[in-house]
Amino acid sequence: DFDTYALRILDALEAPESTDDAYGSCGICCGPEEVLSCEGSCLPDVLLGDTLCDYKFNCADLDFDAGDCADPMANSLVINEIDPNQGGTDKFEFIELMSISTMEFVLDGGWRLDVINGYSDQGAPVEVLHSIILDDDSIVFLGDRVVIASAEIIADLPFSVARFEMEHNFIQNQHEAVALYRFDGPSDEWVLVDSVAWGEAVDGFGEGEPGPMDDATQDLSIGRCPDGKDSDDNASDFITMPPTPGKENICE
Secondary structure, three states, X not given: OOOHHHHHOHHHHHOOOOOOOOOOOOOOOOOOOEEEOOOOOEEEHHHOOOOOOOHHHOOHHHHHHHOOOOOOOOOOEEEXXXXXXXXXXXXXXXXXXXXXXXXXXXXXXXXXXXXEEOOOHHHOOOEEEEEEEEEEEEEEOOOOXXXXXXXXXXXXXXXXXXXXXXXXXXXXXXXXXXXXXXXXXXXXXXXXXXXXXXXXXXOOEOOOOOEOOOOHHHOOEEXXXXXXXXXXXXXXXXXXEOOOOOOOOOOO
């Protein structure tokens, strides 16, 4: 949630600043209560090896956050609900993610969501419409939700839900997919964690058969039933349902 990350660095903020004027020729030099991150910024050293995998420490030089990032699948989100299509102009689109991990983790740039256009006109390849880096320093616990959505949806989310605002029409309506990736420090690669296609199969994306089409005439989304269910088959895991961004899915 939004407040927990601040508590992690409170002790570091209270630490006295270094009074040294010269640090030698080390290039970028950090204070006594800081550590140089993988990307070259100085961050509070209390974040290193604190049991939470921090993307900014997920490199070999820092032993993959002192071991916190050794297993990229230990911290897991799934794509839980999608509403790509509404009647008229699509102003209420959203993608909801949900944590199914027993360990908490931080959204500090190590997660990426790709929105895919699967329609291949005259043999054109699939296209990544948006590649969204999840980076707001929220800490996510088991059962927490993360919503990527238009401003209209963001405005009505519960306060504790992490959110990332997108423009209208950021998801196309049919023959589309979304794919969720986690950065793996040891392999220095983005690892595919989850992928959902709906309506029609999308080459290279989705799990098993595609999920159902979203029906704009009935104000429905597609979502996992129950929440978080992942059998690796979109057709089995997803049903049409009333949209519930940031809240429990309605399985009726």
